[in-house]
Amino acid sequence: MAFISSGHNTDKPMEDRITDIGPRKYDEFYPQVIANNKGKWLYHEILKPGVLAHVAESGDKVFTVRCGGVRLMSTTHILEICDIADKHCDGYVRWTTRNNIEFTVDSEEKVEPLIQDLESRKFSGGSNKFPVGGTGAGVTS
16 A cells, blocks of 8 residues: 655655744743843842842843742642732743742832732741742752
8 A cells, every 4th residue: 555645745845844843942931121131231139038130231120039949849839830920020930940930020119019929828837838038148949
């Protein structure tokens, strides 16, 4: 029995070929202030444990709130993290190589409400789900 092709053209093998079915490039998911200032950061400072301010040459500022995470997370825990990011950070969140969670906001006014929300979330045993900290002279996960 002969093989019946589903439309492959042997004369033009590259025609209609899907060449990249992997994930999209990471920098497509940057917050706009980070995309605008990539490679142009003057300095950063630790405002308090877990809160960093990054200042660009343009004068733009971005604030990062870091909280502890765990190595293995349930889907419900990740969905809660995404809900926090949607509520406070325009949907932007990232994980560090040490499994900490970093929420990025574009104004200092958004920092305290975010921290209050993170600190209000507890496990049933009473411990913090998202302990803020892990920068400077602090303990990290």
